[in-house]
Amino acid sequence: MFDRITFILGEWLVSIRRNLGMVLLGIITVSVCIFISAGLTLAYLGILKYGQNLTDKFEMRVFLKDQTSVQQISTIAQKIRTMDGVATVNWIPRDKAWAKFKAENPEKTKDLDNILPDAYKVVLKDLSKSDAIAATIQSLPEVEPDGVKYLQNTQKQVEESLRFLKWIGLVAGGLLALVSGVLIYIVVRLTAMSRRLELRIMSLVGATYTTIYTPLLLEGVFQGLLGGLLASLLLRLSYGQLQTAVQGYQALTGMPPFPNNQVFLVCSCAGAAYGLLCSIMALMNLRGKLR
Amino acid sequence: MIEEGEFVFLVGKTGAGKSTLLKLISREIAPESGTVMVDGKAVNKQLAFFIPNLRRKMGIVPQDFALLPKKTVAENIAYASRAAGKTKRQTRRRMAFILFGIHLDHKMNSFPDELSGGEKQRVAIGRALINDPPLLLADEPTGNLDPEHSMEVMQLLMNLNERGTTVIVASHDMMVIEQLGKRVIRIDDGKIISDTKFPEQFANPEPTIELVENPGPELELFTQPEEEDSDV
Numbered sequence: 001m002f003d004r005i006t007f008i009l010g011e012w013l014v015s016i017r018r019n020l021g022m023v024l025l026g027i028i029t030v031s032v033c034i035f036i037s038a039g040l041t042l043a044y045l046g047i048l049k050y051g052q053n054l055t056d057k058f059e060m061r062v063f064l065k066d067q068t069s070v071q072q073i074s075t076i077a078q079k080i081r082t083m084d085g086v087a088t089v090n091w092i093p094r095d096k097a098w099a100k101f102k103a104e105n106p107e108k109t110k111d112l113d114n115i116l117p118d119a120y121k122v123v124l125k126d127l128s129k130s131d132a133i134a135a136t137i138q139s140l141p142e143v144e145p146d147g148v149k150y151l152q153n154t155q156k157q158v159e160e161s162l163r164f165l166k167w168i169g170l171v172a173g174g175l176l177a178l179v180s181g182v183l184i185y186i187v188v189r190l191t192a193m194s195r196r197l198e199l200r201i202m203s204l205v206g207a208t209y210t211t212i213y214t215p216l217l218l219e220g221v222f223q224g225l226l227g228g229l230l231a232s233l234l235l236r237l238s239y240g241q242l243q244t245a246v247q248g249y250q251a252l253t254g255m256p257p258f259p260n261n262q263v264f265l266v267c268s269c270a271g272a273a274y275g276l277l278c279s280i281m282a283l284m285n286l287r288g289k290l291r
Numbered sequence: 292m293i294e295e296g297e298f299v300f301l302v303g304k305t306g307a308g309k310s311t312l313l314k315l316i317s318r319e320i321a322p323e324s325g326t327v328m329v330d331g332k333a334v335n336k337q338l339a340f341f342i343p344n345l346r347r348k349m350g351i352v353p354q355d356f357a358l359l360p361k362k363t364v365a366e367n368i369a370y371a372s373r374a375a376g377k378t379k380r381q382t383r384r385r386m387a388f389i390l391f392g393i394h395l396d397h398k399m400n401s402f403p404d405e406l407s408g409g410e411k412q413r414v415a416i417g418r419a420l421i422n423d424p425p426l427l428l429a430d431e432p433t434g435n436l437d438p439e440h441s442m443e444v445m446q447l448l449m450n451l452n453e454r455g456t457t458v459i460v461a462s463h464d465m466m467v468i469e470q471l472g473k474r475v476i477r478i479d480d481g482k483i484i485s486d487t488k489f490p491e492q493f494a495n496p497e498p499t500i501e502l503v504e505n506p507g508p509e510l511e512l513f514t515q516p517e518e519e520d521s522d523v
Contacts, residue, residue, distance in 0.1 A: 003378040003379060007373050007374070197357060197359060198359065198370075200353075200357055201357055201359070201370070201371055201374065201418070202374040202375075203346070204317075204346065204351045204353065204357070204371075205346065205347070205371045205374055205375040205418065205419075205421060205422065206344065206345070206346030206347030206348075206375050206376075207343060207374040207375055207376070208376065209340070209343065211374055211376070212374075
């Protein structure tokens with residue numbers, strides 16, 4: 001068994017040496033592809049997490065019509081609490097709100113009566129449901145027309161960023177995946193063609209398909225795996241640079257630590273699996289020709 | 292039908308189907324119709340997965356030698372041996388025997404470029420022997436050789452045959468064939484036109500042995516039971 005493995009590995013090394021330039025090109029393309037795809041995925045997850053974290057700070061203000069009774073206020077609050085995506089609902093009595101506002105703006109409120117309505121502070125659990133929640137609350141008869149105020153723009157920006165990243169990830173990642181796949185395919189084909197004589201001899205003397213094709217499959221896996229590892233390393237470096245840059249802005253909260261293990265594992269496995277897939281495709285219609 | 296231990300020449304002009312017949316036997320190609328039987332098994336009906344196993348039971352000597360130019364004689368044979376699944380130890384043991392058998396033990400460290408045509412062909416034969424096969428298929432083994440080297444190679448094949456190996460040689464080298472006096476199957480346009488024992492009946496175009504109708508218990512290389520003629 002060990003003898004067989006050493007023979008196959010030896011053949012694999014010969015294959016690598018035969019088209020070293022193309023192999024390196026394949027590795028670089030795979031690494032750029034994985035770097036961009038994984039980088040965009042990390043950014044996507046980061047923004048998604050940021051959106052979810054906004055929930056705690058994300059308040060929705062609901063202003064009620066004048067003459068809404070305390071009983072009605074309590075019933076409506078109860079209704080809003082049962083809505084999907086709502087975390088908490090707190091009543092802000094108009095007198096309390098006015099007292100606070102007066103304290104904060106004594107000059108502006110001088111000689112004025114209470115102009116504020118009763119209101120709720122609604123905290124959301126799920127940012128993505130804010131539009132639906134706002135529409136439902138707005139439809140309640142006790143709520144003033146245009147009486148639901150929330151940071152719609154922030155939420156929209158987050159959603160748009162996520163959508164943009166998803167599309168750019170799909171387009172750029174897809175195109176690069178295609179290019180790197182074609183490169184791996186070509187490299188494996190070239191190697192097989194340049195080793196035609198060896199493959200023919202192996203075929204003539206009854207070498208098993210495992211012995212003949214494993215070195216070529218390993219070549220694809222090697223390119224994918226090394227590309228994945230290189231991409232992980234690039235991501236780690238880029239993330240470190242970004243963390244340093246972010247520290248300079250006090251307005252921004254610090255970035256979470258780089259998920260080393262997960263990124264290395266996912267990128268390497270994805271690269272290796274992709275390399276294997278491309279080399280299998282390269283060898284599929286080659287088998288008949290080499291027989 | 293070719294029986295175990297026989298030495299058979301496949302003769303015919305270029306494009307007659309000699310090499311095709313050898314490729315059918317070694318399952319490099321599959322027939323459009325009919326059946327190719329080797330050792331009682333229909334090789335063309337075997338799954339591709341079992342082809343390597345079939346090839347280990349036969350030695351194949353290609354027309355172009357197919358030697359690796361950057362490997363020595365010993366390395367060429369060792370490479371094939373290792374590819375066929377032999378361990379390093381098994382390869383070392385068999386190597387000496389093969390090199391001695393093909394009379395190239397003194398040139399084991401020479402590269403193919405340093406060998407004559409006959410010597411290259413002997414290396415190719417040596418490589419075909421790594422699995423100690425009961426059947427040897429040689430495609431034009433003397434095609435590129437002068438008469439002296441041709442006889443040298445043929446003598447080697449004869450020696451193997453005397454030790455029990457069934458040998459099938461595709462050739463159009465009539466001079467060599469005449470000298471050896473072995474069974475000759477003539478092929479033209481993919482059909483067997485005669486099957487004779489040289490030299491007595493070679494001139495007779497009528498077949499003396501029916502390839503289709505002789506169901507011997509021995510090694511049955513090819514039959515076409517479903518067809519009247521002997522298409523290959």
